Amino acid sequence: MSLRVGVVGGGQLARMMIAPAVELGIELSVLAEQEGMSAKLAATAVGDYRDLDTVLAFARDVDVVTFDHEHVPQEVLRGLVDAGIAVRPGPDALQYAQDKLLMRARLDELGMPQPDWAAASEPAQLQQFLDGHGGRAVVKTPRGGYDGKGVRVVRVAAEAEDWFASLAEDARGGALLVEELVDFRRELSQQVARRPSGQMRAYPVVETVQREGVCAEVFAPAPHLTARLANAAAEVGTGLAEGLGVTGMLAVELFETTDDRVLVNELAMRPHNSGHWSQDGAVTGQFEQHLRAVLDLPLGDATPRQAVGGHGEHPGRAVLRPHGRAVRARVPGPPRREGAHLRQGAAARSQGRPRHRRGR
Ligand SMILES: Nc1ncnc2c1ncn2[C@@H]1O[C@H](COP(=O)(O)OP(=O)(O)OP(=O)(O)O)[C@@H](O)[C@H]1O
Ligand SMILES: [Mg+2]
DSSP, X not given: OOOEEEEEOOSHHHHHHHHHHHHHTOEEEEEESSTTOGGGGTEEEEOOTXXXXXXXXXXXXXXXXXXXXXXXXXXXXXXXXXXXXXXXXXXXXXXXXXXXXXXXXXXHHTTOOOOOEEEESSHHHHHHHHHHTTTOEEEXXXXXXXXXXXXXXXXXXXXXXXXXXHHHHSTTOOOEEEEEOOOEEEEEEEEEEEOTTSOEEEOOOEEEEEETTEEEEEEESOTTOOHHHXXXXXXXXXXXXXXXXXOEEEEEEEEEETTSXXXXXXXXXXXXXXXXXXXXXXXXXXXXXXXXXXXXXXXXXXXXXXXXXXXXXXXXXXXXXSTTEEEEEEOOOSSOOTTOBOOSGGGGGSOOOOOOEEEO
16 A cells, blocks of 8 residues: 655645655645645645644544644644654654744754844843844744744844733743844755654755745855855754754754854754755755655655756756746856756756746
8 A cells, every 4th residue: 555644734835745745656645724725636634733633533544744834733743643643743853843942942952053042031131132242133933933024133122022012911921032133144054854763864055045034046055155064054954853853854044154154043844945946956856855754765865966056066046936936947157147047857958948837
């Protein structure tokens, strides 16, 4: 019988697992939040992922449960584990992608390079941090942030007053995450796949360009990165995959600082928008790799194909468009040759029309 993977969440990441599932001969089912979502091609159930009974009923017919997003509550994840269901990544790992304060504390324990940070449950604590960091800081809501929502640069504590007020209204209390405002040269993303039995594969670290809080462009591999920093990024990625017990794909968002360090920004434990280039650009794309990893199958080769590695050391460039729009890979400089598009396979070196893909 075919292996069966159940994906909680019916968004575009689930959708993009469908093609590799077909190729691998895996049965993929999806628990979508509502009718008509991206992954409707495979949707077999519609229901609330916050409801344990709903997710348990969905999980009964699969070999492993994985995710399109990280919003499934810990109680539900733990309920699945208690019922003997393979959940990958599991709740112990996933908590660090769900809560940025937990992540910062754990990364300190693991000795990972990261920005100075503190938890602030009241404005005076934020002001104290500001006073110690040149009067500038980044304040984040620890949970539920995405696309830059829940991230704010502040100079005085009053600028986060509304967030402190919401904390006070929340019966659970809690705190905001405060970070030093990192002086970065650019942002990088390191992806690693890890199987439950321990095998790992690191992708080449890529450069990501965010516009209005959303990743708009990816350069793969990150152009002109020193070997020292590329190795440091890979070590952080594999160290975190192992140290946190991640199974499946892990993306580590990083800052490359102006003084030549890499610092961890945040984590995602699923395929990531910085890895779409790998669908055609690496021997094994991130969606196939995620399925392999969660099923504990041998991982595929994560090295870039010659085509996207392109002409010698010139990296490939994936231009990402909003949901459902074209994504293309092309050769940037140096020297920059605008309009020189890269295609896959044998046609890679001829200049044809850009290859369009759908996706985030
Ligand atoms: N400490 C920091 N110093 C400087 N810039 C920062 C810092 N933290 C975040 N940023 C900037 O804000 C962006 C969004 O931050 P972060 O990735 O934490 O938020 P998010 O909303 O969870 O992101 P995502 O869209 O990836 O889920 C980062 O990509 C970076 O450009
Ligand atoms: Mg981010």
